[in-house]
Amino acid sequence: MLILSIASVSFVFLIGIGLYWRAAPLFEEQTLLSLFSASEWAPSKGQFGFYPFIMGTLWVTLIAIVVALPLCLLTAIYLTEYAKPGVRSVILPLVNILAGIPPVIYGVWGIFFVVPIVREYIAPQFTDYSSGYTVFTGGVVLAVMIFPILVSIVSEVLRTIPKELKDASLSLGATKWETIKKVVLKRALSGIVAATVLAVSRAFGETIAVLMVCGNVPIAPTSVFDGGYPLPALIANNFGEMMSIPLYDSALMFAALLLFVIIFLFNLVSRIVLHRVESKYSAS
């Protein structure tokens, strides 16, 4: 059992090493900087520019957070501070079921619900023509996917705020909302940031749902109604043919390595912060 436990800890590093080993041939040809900044993606000519894909990922993730964070923050505050326990015990499980819905189902929903709405109603307000398969659509679908993680972690963080603090503020004449704004949210800030980072990393790595709705055009998007091509979608779409072209597999493994490293760091930092938040209040 000791061996199993130690092996599982070192497994995190094993993934990194395994991916690096497969990606290494790429570094002999190109420098890291040129991989990030080049925007030409032509595997048959040996050109692997990751810029459009990195931008695609960033756009989609950013939109997802901008949509999801205010909604989830308000929901979590409502559930922990205002709602009756009965309401809470109905809504929290409902939100958690969302976490269990498979990505491909989100993708199907995105195609039939979000894509037409974007195409018919939202995009025409801003641009002449849009197919509906845009980074905005991807962002909205992702936002729904990260609802559960944001709502559940933020409500847990809010619940750790000591009741005495709130009572003190209320007894000094602050309204409930003022107490939340100036006492609760201030106290919970580090936890909320950590939850957001966790949600960002979830959005970063989501593959199939995004691939199905955001168009997959290998050009860096210039507006939210352009198509995009995030990194995970790149890996998933091209795995079939990668063995036939030299260095292609290394390039895709590099994409996976990039995802792994970013998500590893994000997760590590936010988990450490969340553990701190928890132990700080459970000890006192």
Add this chain to the structure above:
Amino acid sequence: MSIKKRKAEETVFKVLMVGACTVVSSSLFLIVGTIVIKGLPYLTWDMVSKAPQGGFYIGKEGGVLNAIIGSLYLAGGATILGLLVSIPISIYLNIYLKSGSLLNKSAKLAYDVLFGIPSIVYGAFAFSIMIWLGVRASLLGGVIAVTLLIIPILVRTLDEVITTVPKELKHAALSLGATRWEAAKVILRQIKPGIYTAILLAFGRGIGDVASVLFTAGFSDNIPKYLDEPAATLPLAIFFQLGSPIPEVQGRAYASALILTVIILAIVVASHFLAAKQTKHKI
């Protein structure tokens, strides 16, 4: 600021909160509703009882039984393998180790981090292991990838369940002269319903995931008989059929999505019942 203004601000935010809450909690119904409306007209008995026949992908006879069975095999095999690894780990971390020790802390952190790693990375990693071992895309490869994916889920859930068991139980067993292994057995009996919940969670994740099996399990119209045969999975079947220009095939994709949703919802309901049972078991 006057008290009126302060009250008004409170009301505005309260309305916003109720609105946000409605949006967030109604999204589940939106998703399931869309899938049901789209999928129900195409759902036939043939869909769930037949494997694809000749010309299935141009709209002729057949169903997705191959994918349903393939998914069940994959998720089932991975859950069993995952349990074999994760039960000893969670027992070791919680019963053998002191709660403040370095290995305990770093292992828990490691599992939190592994939990956040996206399935496509697990898929890519499992694929490079398969190249290294010389295994081609098959049921076995898929099981390996999904096992890697669900071990963190299993360990974290078991860990949470074990911490709900009162410490006194472990101490009582140990003070009566039990070895730590015997104490572990007592605790395992106590958390039995929790283990079932963990199994359902992991199974649900395994059955629904695409990115990890995309390159590792392959795809096949036949129901796999051996571990080295490629296996179809339900999410991948949805994905492929959806890409078809033929309306009948697309319709089958909606029906397959409905089947998958029903399976997932059944798992969720089952695990809720088990969770309720677990609180009843508490001493």
